[in-house]
Amino acid sequence: MLGTLLRAVSLVASAVFVLSFGLFALDETRAASRRTTAEVEGLEAARTADPNPAQERARERAHSSGRELIDDADDILLSPFTWAAPDTTNKWALRGVPALAALVVYGFGLSFLARYAHGRA
Secondary structure, three states: OHHHHHHHHHHHHHHHHHHHHHHHHHHHHHOHHHHHHHHHOOOOOOOOOOOOHHHHHHHHHHOOHHHHHHHHHHHHHHHHHHHHOOOOOOHHHHHHHHHHHHHHHHHHHHHHHHHHHHHHO
């Protein structure tokens, strides 16, 4: 029972990370030239794993409610891993390093605990 619950949480959390990062990558590839122009003009802040309120409001205006739901779930699940983000302005590193740390903990760690709990039952 506990193993099944842990496995389900692991799969859902991993799916949220992968989906959110995939959507982030899609946004980055679609808007590369527009974003580069905005960065040169100093109009856009780097996307982080823990957005400030202004970044959050801008993201809400730019995305659909379904996309924002995915991003909000990702923000909540990634919040314990913001320490892993490097001190850089590289958006891919700011987003990818915490996501990778969370994937290791939630994806592999919870799956391991699920297998352990199943074997102990």
